[in-house]
Amino acid sequence: MAFLKIENLTKKFGGLVANSDISIEISQGEIVGIIGPNGAGKSTFFATVSGFYKPDGGAIIFRDEEIGGKPPETICQLGIARTFQIVRPLGLLSVLDNVLVGAFLRNKNRKAALEKAEEILEFTGLKDLRDKLSNSLTIADKKRLELARAMATQPELLMLDEVMAGLTPKETQEAVELIKKINRTGITLFVVEHVMEVIMPISHRIMVLDGGKKIAEGTPEEVANNENVIKAYLGEKYNAASF
Amino acid sequence: MLKNPYSLLIALIFAVLLILPALVAQTFYLHILILVFLYALLGGAWNILGGYAGQVSLGHALYFGIGAYSSTMLMLEAGLSPWIGMFVGMLLSVSVSAILGYPCFRIKGHYFVIATIALGEIAFVLFTNWQWVGGAVGKHIPLLPPGLAVFQFTGKIAYYYIALFFLAVQLVFTWFMQKSYLGYYFQAIREDEDTARSLGINITRYKMAAMAFSAAFMAAGGTFYAQYLLYIDPESVLPNVLSTQVCLIPILGGLGTVFGPVIGAFVMFPLSEFIRASLGGSGNALDLIIYGLLIMIFAIAKPTGIMGFITELIRHRATASKAAGSEERAGF
Numbered sequence: 197m198a199f200l201k202i203e204n205l206t207k208k209f210g211g212l213v214a215n216s217d218i219s220i221e222i223s224q225g226e227i228v229g230i231i232g233p234n235g236a237g238k239s240t241f242f243a244t245v246s247g248f249y250k251p252d253g254g255a256i257i258f259r260d261e262e263i264g265g266k267p268p269e270t271i272c273q274l275g276i277a278r279t280f281q282i283v284r285p286l287g288l289l290s291v292l293d294n295v296l297v298g299a300f301l302r303n304k305n306r307k308a309a310l311e312k313a314e315e316i317l318e319f320t321g322l323k324d325l326r327d328k329l330s331n332s333l334t335i336a337d338k339k340r341l342e343l344a345r346a347m348a349t350q351p352e353l354l355m356l357d358e359v360m361a362g363l364t365p366k367e368t369q370e371a372v373e374l375i376k377k378i379n380r381t382g383i384t385l386f387v388v389e390h391v392m393e394v395i396m397p398i399s400h401r402i403m404v405l406d407g408g409k410k411i412a413e414g415t416p417e418e419v420a421n422n423e424n425v426i427k428a429y430l431g432e433k434y435n436a437a438s439f
Numbered sequence: 440m441l442k443n444p445y446s447l448l449i450a451l452i453f454a455v456l457l458i459l460p461a462l463v464a465q466t467f468y469l470h471i472l473i474l475v476f477l478y479a480l481l482g483g484a485w486n487i488l489g490g491y492a493g494q495v496s497l498g499h500a501l502y503f504g505i506g507a508y509s510s511t512m513l514m515l516e517a518g519l520s521p522w523i524g525m526f527v528g529m530l531l532s533v534s535v536s537a538i539l540g541y542p543c544f545r546i547k548g549h550y551f552v553i554a555t556i557a558l559g560e561i562a563f564v565l566f567t568n569w570q571w572v573g574g575a576v577g578k579h580i581p582l583l584p585p586g587l588a589v590f591q592f593t594g595k596i597a598y599y600y601i602a603l604f605f606l607a608v609q610l611v612f613t614w615f616m617q618k619s620y621l622g623y624y625f626q627a628i629r630e631d632e633d634t635a636r637s638l639g640i641n642i643t644r645y646k647m648a649a650m651a652f653s654a655a656f657m658a659a660g661g662t663f664y665a666q667y668l669l670y671i672d673p674e675s676v677l678p679n680v681l682s683t684q685v686c687l688i689p690i691l692g693g694l695g696t697v698f699g700p701v702i703g704a705f706v707m708f709p710l711s712e713f714i715r716a717s718l719g720g721s722g723n724a725l726d727l728i729i730y731g732l733l734i735m736i737f738a739i740a741k742p743t744g745i746m747g748f749i750t751e752l753i754r755h756r757a758t759a760s761k762a763a764g765s766e767e768r769a770g771f
């Protein structure tokens with residue numbers, strides 16, 4: 197049984213094909229990176245897998261079950277959680293309460309959910325901000341909150357859409373450690389990131405999108421040495437020499 | 440030690456309200472307080488859907504009317520106690536809210552509001568033309584030997600305590616709702632529907648739940664009103680000015696807070712009396728203009744209402760007196 201199997205996934209916006217025939221298989225426990233230039237279709241891919249868009253073609257099979265076209269809440273209940281690239285905090289709720297909303301998915305008992313939420317705040321390093329209104333956070337902290345809130349739903353697969361954009365080098369390093377730590381708890385990860393210093397060292401495998409199509413897939417080394425990828429996205433800086 | 444120092448204040452206010460009829464014998468003041476409690480109950484009912492779940496309904500008189508008509512008709516036609524009629528009315532308004540909510544909650548934002556206005560108006564026209572329920576003339580409830588079973592009493596004191604009791608039930612319900620996952624889910628839907636869905640929340644189901652609670656309390660208020668005045672007609676229990684008022688009460692007092700609507704009701708009552716006395720009632724729609732204006736002013740200048748001022752004051756004092764973080768949230 198494949199953990200997640202995506203076959204020929206296609207998503208169109210009118211005439212624009214944002215995702216075209218994308219296929220990929222993921223095993224449990226992997227960290228799979230997704231890279232590609234702006235407008236390549238990375239966020240669209242996440243939105244379709246998480247149920248926010250209905251696919252125009254292809255199949256998304258999660259643990260032997262076709263989930264393509266199911267509503268987002270159902271997909272989250274099944275164990276796939278996502279963050280939003282453009283952050284969407286529950287603005288008038290505190291950081292703790294944001295995470296608590298996520299934690300209520302698996303446990304409707306307030307005390308148990310609170311314990312889970314506190315544990316996740318600790319895990320993600322948001323503990324000191326717990327009583328702050330989520331509206332008032334910096335963008336970097338809002339991104340971390342996106343991650344914490346998604347984690348609170350106790351997913352098997354977590355899809356992170358540029359949660360590390362705009363971080364300082366030190367924060368980036370912390371974020372890398374955090375992602376590895378999440379993965380060590382048994383959560384499979386799909387990670388979209390532009391920062392190569394982040395995506396290359398953490399990913400077991402990388403998928404490259406360009407113009408809605410998958411143009412490469414492989415280990416970070418393979419992808420970094422791929423002619424098409426270098427041409428389309430990486431440019432000279434990340435050619436073979438740097439790996 | 441008390442977890443929340445303000446629960447002491449709330450308990451104190453409640454105790455004063457409990458012994459008040461013994462101190463204030465004048466019927467007039469009791470009458471005012473009864474209406475304020477009723478307003479607070481209705482504003483609190485609207486607040487569950489509008490304040491917590493963020494779904495603005497401007498047709499909520501519909502559920503009030505269903506409550507008033509259910510108990511009245513069941514008493515007149517079947518001789519049932521208004522208490523039974525009240526529960527039937529609550530069930531009926533929950534059912535109606537579910538039937539209307541299912542399609543309406545698929546419509547987003549402003550269109551939802553317009554749909555609720557239309558439904559409120561349709562109900563008004565329907566009842567005005569429905570002869571069995573008395574049409575435009577309405578129905579009188581016959582005087583019976585007073586007693587709890589028939590929901591009729593001599594004097595105001597019993598009505599005072601029943602209104603206070605209904606309000607207390609609604610406040611306790613909202614308090615526990617706010618602490619539970621329901622309150623969190625409602626607020627998540629209000630803050631961002633897509634985020635809520637991404638966290639596994641079936642937003643249509645929870646909007647319908649919020650509407651059901653809201654409709655049930657409105658209906659209970661409707662029965663109380665009918666038994667208090669012993670006369671109902673579409674003008675008194677289904678007017679759109681009532682829908683506007685129950686929306687304005689939590690906006691004035693503080694949306695999405697347990698006690699905001701109580702504060703709002705204390706402001707609303709003198710306001711509506713002033714309008715009635717000086718501007719000549721609801722006939723010329725001047726009252727609607729004033730209410731609309733107030734809604735706009737608060738929505739723009741002070742979305743957190745009077746309760747917002749109070750929590751800010753408390754926060755200010757708390758941070759001034761002690762730097763230690765308090766667990767105070769907006770929804771006190």
Ligand SMILES: Nc1ncnc2c1ncn2[C@@H]1O[C@H](COP(=O)(O)OP(=O)(O)OP(=O)(O)O)[C@@H](O)[C@H]1O
Pocket residue numbers: 209212214232233234235236237238239240241281
């Ligand atoms: N809701 C939408 N309606 C119409 N077009 C859209 C919509 N969402 C995305 N697109 C288009 O689809 C294409 C893919 O967008 P997408 O957001 O998936 O790219 P991305 O790879 O995430 O880019 P970035 O790195 O900038 O986040 C773009 O051309 C974009 O303009």
Ligand SMILES: [Mg+2]
Pocket residue numbers: 238239240281357
């Ligand atoms: Mg994107």
